[in-house]
Amino acid sequence: MIEPTDGRGAWLQFLCRACGLIYDEALGDEDSGLPPGTRFADISDDWVCPLCGVTKADFEPYTPQQRAPAASGTIPAQRGAGIVIVGAGLAGWSTAAAIRALDGSVPITMVTACAGDVYNKPELSVALARGVSPEAMRRETGAAAAERLGIRLRSETVAVSLQPTRHVLRTSRGPLPYTNLVLAQGSRPAVLPGLPADLCWRINNLGAWTGLHRALSSGPRSVAIVGAGMVGCELAEDLARAGHRVTLLSATARPLQPLLPTPAAQRLAGNLATLGIEFRANTVVTDVVRIAPDALELRTADGATLAVGVVVSAVGLVTEDRMVRSAGLDFRHGIVVDPTTLRTSAADVYALGDCASIGGVACRFIEPIARQAEAIAHDLLGRTHAGYVHAAPVIRLKTKSTPLVIHGIPTPNGDWRTLEDTAERLRMEQWDGNVLQARLAA
Amino acid sequence: MPNPSMTGQWTDQAVLADTASIAAGELQRAATATDGGRYPLDILGALGRAGAMGVHLDRHGTRFGLAIAAMEASSRACGATGFLMWCQDVCGLYMEQSGNPALIGAALDRHAAGQSFGGTAMSNPMKTFAGIEKMLLRARRVPGGYSVSGALPWVSHIAPGQYCGAVATVLDGNGDRSHDVMFLLRFDGRATLRQCPHFSGMEGTSTWGVQLDEFFVGADDMIADPVQPFVKRIRAAFILLQTGMGLGVAGGSIDAMAGIEDQLGHVNQFLCDRPDELDGEFAELRARVMRLAGSPYDGSTDYLIEVLDARAEVAEFSLRAAQSSLLHHGARGYLTAAAPQRRMREAQFVAIVTPAIKHLRWEIARLSREILPQMDAAA
Numbered sequence: 137m138i139e140p141t142d143g144r145g146a147w148l149q150f151l152c153r154a155c156g157l158i159y160d161e162a163l164g165d166e167d168s169g170l171p172p173g174t175r176f177a178d179i180s181d182d183w184v185c186p187l188c189g190v191t192k193a194d195f196e197p198y199t200p201q202q203r204a205p206a207a208s209g210t211i212p213a214q215r216g217a218g219i220v221i222v223g224a225g226l227a228g229w230s231t232a233a234a235i236r237a238l239d240g241s242v243p244i245t246m247v248t249a250c251a252g253d254v255y256n257k258p259e260l261s262v263a264l265a266r267g268v269s270p271e272a273m274r275r276e277t278g279a280a281a282a283e284r285l286g287i288r289l290r291s292e293t294v295a296v297s298l299q300p301t302r303h304v305l306r307t308s309r310g311p312l313p314y315t316n317l318v319l320a321q322g323s324r325p326a327v328l329p330g331l332p333a334d335l336c337w338r339i340n341n342l343g344a345w346t347g348l349h350r351a352l353s354s355g356p357r358s359v360a361i362v363g364a365g366m367v368g369c370e371l372a373e374d375l376a377r378a379g380h381r382v383t384l385l386s387a388t389a390r391p392l393q394p395l396l397p398t399p400a401a402q403r404l405a406g407n408l409a410t411l412g413i414e415f416r417a418n419t420v421v422t423d424v425v426r427i428a429p430d431a432l433e434l435r436t437a438d439g440a441t442l443a444v445g446v447v448v449s450a451v452g453l454v455t456e457d458r459m460v461r462s463a464g465l466d467f468r469h470g471i472v473v474d475p476t477t478l479r480t481s482a483a484d485v486y487a488l489g490d491c492a493s494i495g496g497v498a499c500r501f502i503e504p505i506a507r508q509a510e511a512i513a514h515d516l517l518g519r520t521h522a523g524y525v526h527a528a529p530v531i532r533l534k535t536k537s538t539p540l541v542i543h544g545i546p547t548p549n550g551d552w553r554t555l556e557d558t559a560e561r562l563r564m565e566q567w568d569g570n571v572l573q574a575r576l577a578a
Numbered sequence: 579m580p581n582p583s584m585t586g587q588w589t590d591q592a593v594l595a596d597t598a599s600i601a602a603g604e605l606q607r608a609a610t611a612t613d614g615g616r617y618p619l620d621i622l623g624a625l626g627r628a629g630a631m632g633v634h635l636d637r638h639g640t641r642f643g644l645a646i647a648a649m650e651a652s653s654r655a656c657g658a659t660g661f662l663m664w665c666q667d668v669c670g671l672y673m674e675q676s677g678n679p680a681l682i683g684a685a686l687d688r689h690a691a692g693q694s695f696g697g698t699a700m701s702n703p704m705k706t707f708a709g710i711e712k713m714l715l716r717a718r719r720v721p722g723g724y725s726v727s728g729a730l731p732w733v734s735h736i737a738p739g740q741y742c743g744a745v746a747t748v749l750d751g752n753g754d755r756s757h758d759v760m761f762l763l764r765f766d767g768r769a770t771l772r773q774c775p776h777f778s779g780m781e782g783t784s785t786w787g788v789q790l791d792e793f794f795v796g797a798d799d800m801i802a803d804p805v806q807p808f809v810k811r812i813r814a815a816f817i818l819l820q821t822g823m824g825l826g827v828a829g830g831s832i833d834a835m836a837g838i839e840d841q842l843g844h845v846n847q848f849l850c851d852r853p854d855e856l857d858g859e860f861a862e863l864r865a866r867v868m869r870l871a872g873s874p875y876d877g878s879t880d881y882l883i884e885v886l887d888a889r890a891e892v893a894e895f896s897l898r899a900a901q902s903s904l905l906h907h908g909a910r911g912y913l914t915a916a917a918p919q920r921r922m923r924e925a926q927f928v929a930i931v932t933p934a935i936k937h938l939r940w941e942i943a944r945l946s947r948e949i950l951p952q953m954d955a956a957a
Contacts, residue, residue: 154702154714154731154787189772189787190729194714249946294946296887302859306887308943311894324948333949347950458880 137162138173150176151198155188158198218243219516220305220314222295224252224278225341227320227489227505234506234513236285242517244287245314247307250343252278252291258502260345261370262534265377270346295321298463300482316484316516319460319471323453323490323500330422331362335432336449339371348448356380357445360434362421364391366533368450369404373535375448376411383414383442385421385434392533397552400540400578403562407537416442453500455491470498476523477515478508486512494526501529544574552576588629590644596628597648601655609656610915612782613923617737618659619695622666625652625659626692631666634819634874635674635690642815643871646822650864653826654833657924658780660823661931665697665735665742665783667819672698672743672801673762675812680798681762696742697735699763699788700816701932703745707809708933708941715746715790717759723796724748724759732774734785738765745805760801760808768793779923814885815874817933821867824892824928825860831896831903831921832856838907851902856895863888863895879945886945890938893929900925 140147147162164170167186170179176195183192219235221228224246232244246252254276263273282289294308298317305312325338337348352359356379361372364386372384384391390401391408405415420437424447427433434442455470466472466481470493473479478486488508490500507524514521533540546552550566550573557563562578604621612618625631630652632638634645645667653660670689673681688694705711715728726746736742744763748756763769772787802808835853839846846852866888873881900921904911911918929935 153712154729187775188731189774190714190731190789194729292943294943296883296942296946297891299862301862306891308939308946310939311891335951337951341948344948344950351951458883462884 140173142173142175144175147173148176149198150195152185152188152190153194153196154190155185157185157187159195217303217313217315218245219316219318220244220312221246221318221320222248222305223320223322223489223491224248224250224254224289224291225320225322225489226257226502227322227491227509228318229254229281230506230509231318231320231488231512232285232287234509235517236287238513238517238519240286244285245290245312246282246287247290247293247295247305247312248278249294250278250291250341252282252289253342254278254281255342257341258534260339260342261367262374262536263345264349264352265374267378270342270349273342273345295459298459298465298482298485300463300465300485303484314484316486318512318516319480319485319487319491320489321456321491323455323470323498325449326452326454328449328451330420331424331447331449331451335424335426336362336447338449339367340453348446351446352378352380358443359383359446359448360385360432360442360444361448361450362434363450363452364388364415365395365450365452366392366531368448369408370534371448371450372408372413373411373537376408376413377536380446381412383416383444384408385416385419385436385442387418387420389417391415394548395531395542395546396540397546397564397566397576399552399554399557400562400564400576403578404533404535404538404540407535411537453490453498455493455498467493468496469493472496475526476511478512478524479515484516486516488512499526499529501531503529538578540576540578542574542576544572546574546576550574588633588638590641593629593633593644593648594651597625597630597651600624600628600630601651605652605659606655609659609917609920612656612658613779613920615781617782617784618656618662621659622662622695623692625663626666626690629691631663631692632670632690634667634815635670635686637674637686638690640874642818642874643868646819646825646867646871649819649822650826650829653823653924654830655826657823657827657830657921657927658782660826661780661927662697662735662783664819664823666692666695668698668700668816669696669735669741669743671812671815671819672760675808676760676801678798678800681801695735695737695740696762697733697740699730699733699736699742699744701732702730703758703760703805703809704813704816704932705937706745707806708937708944710937710940713745713747713758715744717746717748717795719748720794723794723800724761726761726763726790726793726795728790730788732785733788734783736765736771736786736788737784738767738771740765743801757803758805759795759803760805761795762799762801763788763790763793763795764799778926779920780927811875811877814876814882817889817938818867818870818874818885820928820931821889821892824889824896824925825864825867827921827924827928828856828860828892828896828899831899831918831925832860834918834921835903835906842906842908846906849902849905851898853906856899856902859895860899863891867892883942883945886933886938886942889933890935890942893925893935893938896925896928 150159164172164174253274255273297306325340327333358381360383361368362385369391372382376382421434423435471487473487473492475494480487489505511524528545531542546566550568552566555563564576566573630648633641649660649663673686702714706713717724717726741764745760750756770789832853904918907918
């Protein structure tokens with residue numbers, strides 16, 4: 137290749153916007169009678185693309201694009217269809233580890249729309265006050281975890297559709313056959329029409345938390361948190377402790393209702409107020425609009441407005457249902473599973489964690505996941521196992537001001553009885569007739 | 579001219595029967611010539627009379643399943659003709675959905691009945707909307723409309739006297755992008771048609787490079803201004819209709835495999851993707867497409883993802899079926915003029931025509947991504 141000697145810098149390349157042909161000044165274009173070293177600027181304006189015939193004006197300077205990041209760090213050679221796991225949260229990784237503990241060689245492929253990095257999700261609602269960085273939150277990269285467990289990780293890959301009769305999972309990087317499929321795709325935060333997705337943060341994974349962390353990194357900010365459920369209350373306290381001015385907007389009169397009885401909710405509300413959190417009760421946000429580059433305005437059903445820097449929506453979780461419904465799997469607030477085997481209604485397909493539903497109820501707690509993964513690993517490998525035993529998980533609210541534990545599941549019509557209510561301690565029990573439903577300690 | 583709107587005669591049964599008869603006769607006979615370069619306007623006229631390119635329109639009952647089935651029946655005989663039917667179908671869709679009185683009257687009746695012809699120059703705009711390319715046509719406002727300039731590399735089913743749907747980016751006085759507009763581009767002598775390079779197959783699709791130089795577009799030819807809400811409305815229907823091509827190429831491939839079983843079954847039994855296996859998969863896939871065809875204007879993201887995935891599956895399946903059909907036929911299928919050889923090129927076309935398999939997956943990934951606040955705006 138000849139070197140430029142005309143003093144006009146390095147050879148440049150130009151891309152035909154129509155057909156993608158690249159004119160390289162170093163090479164010229166013999167077919168058009170342009171010898172090597174012909175500068176694009178020196179080509180006559182009536183020259184046309186030698187491939188598709190569009191004019192010189194349809195060319196633009198070309199710099200090669202950066203290559204897309206590799207879909208996976210680790211791709212062991214495919215060894216048959218094997219087990220496919222959808223989702224790389226705690227449920228997905230727990231299942232991979234449980235299967236590997238029993239069988240070191242069965243092929244496992246994990247499909248995840250994110251990078252698959254391993255982190256502890258409950259920490260997301262308490263990490264800002266502790267000053268934890270996104271890097272420190274990540275315990276292990278997805279690629280490293282995949283290598284450690286000897287599985288194939290298909291990261292940044294969307295599970296698109298499922299064909300249970302053919303045992304094929306279709307993904308955004310091509311179809312994947314499976315012998316067994318484990319759905320561990322979790323749940324996602326609900327997006328309400330009045331809380332636009334592009335203006336309101338929803339914290340349910342490390343990627344979103346990293347974004348919020350960055351948005352709050354420049355110093356104290358005013359933050360509105362919409363929704364006073366567990367996530368909303370925990371985040372409110374975490375952000376307040378991290379030095380931000382927090383307003384917690386709740387559609388109910390007190391936080392965490394109807395889960396908490398009034399004395400407990402009042403105690404929590406009082407402690408949040410002590411931290412400087414403004415609690416707006418009975419407030420329904422109808423719209424959020426940007427009013428300045430760094431300011432948003434919330435509008436509420438009662439006509440009030442609130443200007444803040446950052447909005448976090450914490451209005452509940454939903455289970456993605458498009459794929460499983462169109463595949464014909466039974467779905468009731470989650471993917472219906474057998475309470476012992478965690479098999480879904482489709483042959484050789486299991487589900488666990490947030491996406492599964494038992495008795496028509498989704499179970500969105502951490503504690504059962506390891507036991508569910510154990511049960512699935514044994515069942516799909518044909519190993520003897522007593523099966524999963526579903527029990528009401530212990531609910532722990534991670535608000536340091538009001539550490540709150542509930543054993544059992546409170547019912548809407550139960551009768552709460554106060555056993556102890558002092559400045560230091562609140563103990564209550566809920567009875568439904570003669571049955572003890574739940575115990576609460578705060 | 580009598581109104582050729584013939585919903586009464588275009589019953590589901592009649593459209594399918596007439597299309598099947600054309601496919602088995604003149605279409606089948608012309609397939610090799612069409613692949614080689616003969617533009618089958620006469621056959622398209624017959625298909626138009628049969629209703630095969632009009633029944634998806636609202637005025638004829640929004641029968642997308644039937645339109646796909648007709649395209650499939652034709653594509654079993656000739657994929658290139660199936661593609662031309664899709665071009666005609668979506669051009670009719672643009673005209674009707676435009677609501678422009680100048681486009682939805684007698685002009686659309688003629689178009690729907692195959693008495694006039696038009697295609698679609700939407701490859702570049704569709705890729706632009708998906709963030710894959712940049713818009714090639716540029717427009718500026720002039721009294722009474724827009725003046726459009728630029729070039730498109732390959733546009734099919736166009737010729738002098740015909741037309742196609744096209745999109746241009748409107749630039750304001752400073753040369754900045756204002757918005758996009760869609761219009762019916764008429765080949766009335768003002769646009770330059772350039773010969774395209776030779777393609778490996780499907781040469782009879784009358785595909786040209788188009789050059790526009792200060793091309794005036796008036797109100798009578800406007801399809802959508804701005805274009806985004808319009809494209810959002812028709813996008814799934816546009817993509818879904820393409821499945822008719824792929825289903826036909828796959829179905830024709832499976833038929834051809836089954837047809838040679840008596841002669842070569844004793845050795846073909848050792849091949850993968852045997853006709854009976856593929857047949858079951860085909861039925862499942864076709865049923866999936868037909869389910870989706872029941873609600874082409876369901877505007878939800880979930881529906882669009884299903885359509886994109888079904889379209890991708892059709893493309894992947896037709897590649898497999900065409901490949902297997904060639905292997906089943908052996909040397910005789912490898913002859914230049916052999917149908918299995920032609921269907922390989924047709925299946926490859928289904929896989930690469932916009933939206934290609936890779937574009938479909940790109941779009942599925944894009945639509946599946948969680949939307950979060952922009953970091954720079956929030957910080």
